[in-house]
Amino acid sequence: MNEYMVTITFPSDIDDEFIALVPRQRAMVNELMGKGIITSYCLSTDRQTLWVTMLGGSEGNILETLRQMPLFRFMNFEMRELMFHNAPAFARQTFSLN
Numbered sequence: 001m002n003e004y005m006v007t008i009t010f011p012s013d014i015d016d017e018f019i020a021l022v023p024r025q026r027a028m029v030n031e032l033m034g035k036g037i038i039t040s041y042c043l044s045t046d047r048q049t050l051w052v053t054m055l056g057g058s059e060g061n062i063l064e065t066l067r068q069m070p071l072f073r074f075m076n077f078e079m080r081e082l083m084f085h086n087a088p089a090f091a092r093q094t095f096s097l098n
Helices: 014-036 059-067
Strands: 001-011 038-043 048-056 076-081
Touching: 001 059, 014 038, 048 059, 059 076
Parallel strands: none
Antiparallel strands: 001 048, 001 076, 038 048
C-alpha cells in the first residue's frame, strides 16, 4: 500500500446543496477511517482547504475513492504520493481491575 496526501480546496461560496451533503461526507470519512483507508483528515478554519492522507495501491485507487465522496463535484484537488507519514500511535487506555 502506498500513502497519498490529497489537498482539496472547496469554493468560497458554498450553497445549501453543499451543506446538505456534509453529513453524508462525514459518515463516509468515518467509515473509510475505520477501514484504515483514510489515515488523517484535517480542515482549515476557513473551511476551504482539506488535507487528507489515504492508503491505496495506486493514484487510480485513491481517485476512485474520492469520486465516491458526496462532496466530490465541489472538490478541486492535488494528489501526491508520500515517501512517509509519521504520526504518533494513539493507544487505547487500559484499566487495571486490581
